Amino acid sequence: MLNLNKGNNPLFALNCLVQGIKLLPHPSLRKYLLIPFFINIVLYTGAFVLGYHSVSALIHQFIPDWLSWLSWILWPLFFVSFLVVGFFTFTLLANLIAAPYYSQLSAKALQIVTGQPDQAVTEAPWDKIFLGELRRIGxxxxxxxxxxLLFVIPVVNLIAPVVWALFAAWGVAMEFMAYPLECRGLPFPEQKRFLQQTRLGSLCFGGVIGMALTLPLVNLLIGQAAVIGATLYVHQLSESNANTEQTS
Structure with a gap:
């Protein structure tokens, strides 16, 4: 059982993320960090190079020399678009590929913070990890x-950025909370229920991670920190509930 009331505290969620960042240099976690790190490098670099050459070709093809000054507008738009689109496409793709390694990272981080032997910490089966990831992406x-579509509806488009930001935070929280919850045997419907019951803390956690994922270089390691932070978040909620039951 989890103490879900504590999970609604944004400061608690952010503290777990900070602890996750601090735990990144732990020697026992290095081999679990490397493969997701290289996956992120390949995907983000490939996307950036492809986008750069595509935009450059479009500028040369459709903008005459006398309008070359427009490139000063188009290039900043490209970089902003790359950051936004990169989150919703390459982040999901990177998580799909790295899902088994993130699950191992979550299990190992839990083993470190609890001091349990390796065999006492279970990992979710790989087939269930992939199926769970596909369900979340769907x-x-x-x-x-x-x-x-909210962006093209008059008046409604005024609140569209806010709704979009909340959805992005929700999606990020759903992605990274899944790994420790799957290790506990919780299927996708129960994972959604967990997020709904810890909505405020989860949105805060996902919002900060979402912003970090749009930052070059930072996005190469923030996913791993998020997995560790989510693992600590779920574990500490479990411990808090156990202490409450003992006290009562």
Whole structure:
């Protein structure tokens, strides 16, 4: 059982994330960090290079020399678009590829903070990890298009950025909280229920991670820190509930 009331505290959620960042240099976690790190490097570098050459070709093809000054506007738009689109596409793709390694990272981080032997900490089966990741991606993609339509509806488009930001925070929290919850055997519906019951803390956690994912270089390691932070978040909620039951 988890103490979900404590999970609604934004400061508690952020403290778990900070602890996750501090735990990144731990020697026992290095091999679990490397593969997701290289996956992120390959995907983000490939996306950036492809986007750069595509935009450059479009500028040269459709903008005449006398309008070359427009490139000063188009290039900043490209970088902003890359950061936004990169989050919703390459982050999801990176998580799909790195999901088994993130699950191992979560299990190892739990083993470190609890001091339990390796065999006492279970990992979710790889097939369930992939199926869970596909279900989360399907859940998020099914809601992205309706949310994008908000931007073209008059008046409603004024609140569209706020709704989009909240959805992004929710999606990020759903992605990274899944790993420790799957290690506990919680299927996707119960993971959603957990997020709904810790909505405020989860949104704060996901919002900070979401912003960090848009920052070059930072996004190469923030996913690993988020997995560790989510693991600490779930574990400390469990410990808090156990202490409450003992006291009562």
């Amino acid at each position: 859940y998020l993609l099914a809601r992205i298009l309706p949310l994008l």
